[in-house]
Structures are given as C-alpha cells and as structure tokens.
Amino acid sequence: MTTAYLNGEYLPLTEARISPMDRGFLFGDGIYEVIPCHQGKPIGFDAHMSRMREGLAALDIHSGMTPSDWLEVVTALLEKNTSFIPSGYIGVYLHVSRGADTRRFHAYPKDISPTLFAFAFELAPPPTPDINKVRPLKVSLAQDKRWQRCNIKSTSLLGNVMHYQHSHQTGLDETILYNASNEITEASSCNVFAVIDGKVVTPPLDHQLLPGITRQIALKALPEAGIECHERVLTLEELKGADEVWLTSASKEISPVVEIEGQMVADGRPGKRWLQALQAFNQVKFSA
Ligand code: PMP
Numbered sequence: 001m002t003t004a005y006l007n008g009e010y011l012p013l014t015e016a017r018i019s020p021m022d023r024g025f026l027f028g029d030g031i032y033e034v035i036p037c038h039q040g041k042p043i044g045f046d047a048h049m050s051r052m053r054e055g056l057a058a059l060d061i062h063s064g065m066t067p068s069d070w071l072e073v074v075t076a077l078l079e080k081n082t083s084f085i086p087s088g089y090i091g092v093y094l095h096v097s098r099g100a101d102t103r104r105f106h107a108y109p110k111d112i113s114p115t116l117f118a119f120a121f122e123l124a125p126p127p128t129p130d131i132n133k134v135r136p137l138k139v140s141l142a143q144d145k146r147w148q149r150c151n152i153k154s155t156s157l158l159g160n161v162m163h164y165q166h167s168h169q170t171g172l173d174e175t176i177l178y179n180a181s182n183e184i185t186e187a188s189s190c191n192v193f194a195v196i197d198g199k200v201v202t203p204p205l206d207h208q209l210l211p212g213i214t215r216q217i218a219l220k221a222l223p224e225a226g227i228e229c230h231e232r233v234l235t236l237e238e239l240k241g242a243d244e245v246w247l248t249s250a251s252k253e254i255s256p257v258v259e260i261e262g263q264m265v266a267d268g269r270p271g272k273r274w275l276q277a278l279q280a281f282n283q284v285k286f287s288a
Contacts, residue, residue, distance in 0.1 A: 003080040004119035005073050010080065013119050022115055024097025026104055028156030030115075031055040032095040036123060036250040039088040040078050043250070043285050044213040045071065048094075051211060055153045056096060063096045063114050070094060073118050081120040089123040091250060095155065123251045129278045131270045136258040137173040137247060141236070142166055144177035144185045144208070151207050163188035174247055176260065179208060182236040187247055191215040193254070194234055195244035195273045204231040214248040217288040218281055225280035227273065244271035253285075254278045 004013040023029035033052045036043045049067040056063055074092045081090065099112040127134045146159030167175040167188075174187045184192050186209040193202045193215075200222060205211050222229050239245060245257040245265050254277050256270035 002084050002120060003077065004117070005077060006117050007113075007115065010076065016117070016119075018115055018117070019100035021102065021104070022097055022100045024095070024115060024155055027106070028154065028158070029059070030095060030097030030155040031059060031061065031153055032093065032155050033153065034250050035074060035092045035094065037074070037078055037090045037092060038126070038286075040082070041286055042071075042074055042092070044217055044288050045074070047213045047216055047288070051153060051213065052094065052096075058149075058152050059098070059154070060108060061096060061098050061114055063116065065096070065116065077118060077120040085120065085122045087122060087125060089125055090120050091123045092118060092120050094118045097155065126251075126253045127255045127278060129275060129282065131272075131275055134256060134270055136256050136270050137252075138259040139174045139176050139187065139247075139257055139261075140167040140170065140172050141261050142175050142177055144179050146177075148207050150185070150209055151205065151211060153210060160188045174257075176239070176245075176247075176257075178236045178239075184234045184236060184239055185209050186212075190247035190249040190252060192234070192239070193218070193246040193248060193277075194239055194242035195246075195271060196238055196242055198228075198243075198273070200227055200229040200273065200277070201234050201238075202229070202231055203234050212248055214250060214253060214281075217285060218248055218254060218277065220288070221280040221284045222277055224284070225276065227276060227280065242266070244273050246274055246277065254281050 001012045003010050004016045006016045033048045035048050095117040097115045099114045101109045163175045176187045177185045191212040243266050246254050248254050256274045258265050258268050
C-alpha cells in the first residue's frame with residue numbers, strides 16, 4: 001500500500017481522512033502541484049514551488065510550508081513508495097486546501113488551518129526519443145469553457161475534467177482548447193506547441209492557460225539548442241495547418257500529436273523538430 005502525507009503525518013493512502021467540511025471538498029478551494037520524479041530525482045522542483053507560492057498567494061492561503069519542508073515531504077514519499085513503483089517514474093502530488101470550516105459559507109474564514117496532503121503515484125514512462133518508437137497522441141478540439149483564472153493551479157478542475165472526458169470517451173488522448181477568438185489556449189491537462197515554417201510557437205502566458213513547468217523548461221532548453229521559439233498567439237487555423245503539434249506536461253514531457261479531430265498533422269508522423277526538442281529537454285531536465 002502506498003504511503004501518503006496528511007497534515008504532518010505519513011500513513012497508508014487508504015487510511016487518509018479529511019473532514020467533509022473541508023473547503024477543498026466543498027468549493028475546490030485549494031492549490032495543487034504534480035512534481036515528476038525519475039529514479040528519485042525531482043524535475044523542476046524550484047519552479048513547481050514558485051508556481052505553488054503564486055497560486056496560494058492569489059487565493060490568500062497560508063500553508064505554513066517552506067520549499068524545504070515540501071522537499072522533505074517529496075523525498076520521504078519517494079523513499080517510502082519506491083518499492084511499490086518499480087519503474088522509478090513517480091509523480092508526487094502536493095495539495096493545500098484552505099481547510100475545514102464549521103459551516104458552509106463562501107467568504108474565506110479566518111483562523112482555520114490549511115489541509116496539507118501529498119501522495120506518490122506511478123507516472124506513465126516518458127516519451128521515447130525515437131520517431132518510430134514514441135507513442136504519438138491523437139486529440140480532439142473544443143471551445144474552452146473554463147473560468148478566466150486558468151493561470152492558477154487550482155483544485156477546482158471540473159472544466160478541465162469535462163474537456164478531458166470529451167476526448168477520453170472516444171479513445172483520444174487529449175482535448176486542445178481554443179477561445180472565442182479561435183486562438184489556442186492550452187489542452188485540458190497540457191500546454192500546446194506547434195511548428196510553423198520551422199519555428200516553434202506556443203501561446204503566451206496569460207489568464208487563459210497554466211504556466212506549465214515543462215513548457216518553461218522547454219522554452220529555455222530549445223533556444224539553447226538552436227531551435228527558434230516564439231511565445232505568440234496561435235490560431236486554430238494555424239494549428240490545423242502546422243508542420244508539427246506537441247503537448248507538454250510533467251508526465252508527457254514533450255509528446256508529438258499526429259491527429260487532430262481525425263485529420264493528420266502534416267504526414268501523420270512525429271516530426272524531426274519534436275525529436276530535437278525532446279533531446280534538448282532531456283539534456284537539461286534534471287538541472288532545470
Ligand atoms: N495545463 C494544464 C491545464 C495542466 O493541468 C497542466 C498540468 N497537467 C499543464 C498545462 C502542464 O503543466 P506542467 O508542465 O507543469 O505539468
């Protein structure tokens with residue numbers, strides 16, 4: 001049985017209990033992170049901590065945890081769960097909700113303690129840097145119906161869940177989202193990149209998308225490897241005509257998309273730029 005962390009204690013995940021009055025449960029009032037770890041090594045730990053700090057500040061939640069406190073939790077969960085996850089690809093989920101109140105009332109209560117929760121789970125193996133061996137992704141498209149604070153990594157994920165289900169129920173891997181102006185925002189649980197005229201394009205950060213840590217690492221690693229990248233508006237039309245499309249996330253790293261709504265991306269095979277990008281990412285990921 002995997003071991004989890006709850007409010008300062010380590011215990012079997014199945015024995016972890018919180019109050020039904022927890023505002024995370026009632027309102028989705030909380031922040032979370034997923035830190036990918038390979039063979040005991042976290043990827044982008046400091047960047048995940050910065051994003052978590054910003055999310056908590058936006059919600060005025062005070063976790064009382066420092067990055068080194070969280071590193072202790074991550075390290076302990078990796079140690080305690082290694083034997084249950086022999087592949088060594090582990091995601092550590094960190095979660096801070098505002099805590100349990102005595103009544104259900106929308107305004108932030110004063111003087112309640114946040115609920116701190118973390119657990120480890122097996123990540124899908126990262127993409128193989130080989131055009132012939134990587135598992136390429138097939139996706140659908142949908143108009144983005146989520147709220148206007150998608151830059152906050154909030155536990156209120158129903159919009160993302162519904163968008164994900166839209167593709168999952170038809171056997172597809174993800175749903176790429178576009179706004180009312182037909183501009184790509186992101187996917188339900190990933191950021192989106194396209195290759196247009198040999199250049200890598202990804203939508204700029206704003207309230208419409210999560211500042212993905214994999215995106216951040218890629219945007220540093222690719223130019224260092226000589227690959228030109230642009231953070232700019234990416235239209236739905238451009239996406240449909242792109243030479244390559246990729247999705248990025250903690251578990252997918254940089255993964256190639258070969259089909260969008262049943263239409264092949266270019267020749268329907270992972271592209272050369274993708275391979276270069278993944279190789280560049282792999283070179284720096286443990287030092288990012
Ligand atoms: N966008 C959304 C909506 C996400 O949930 C995620 C994380 N799964 C990402 C982008 C990618 O972020 P990261 O690279 O930090 O995993």
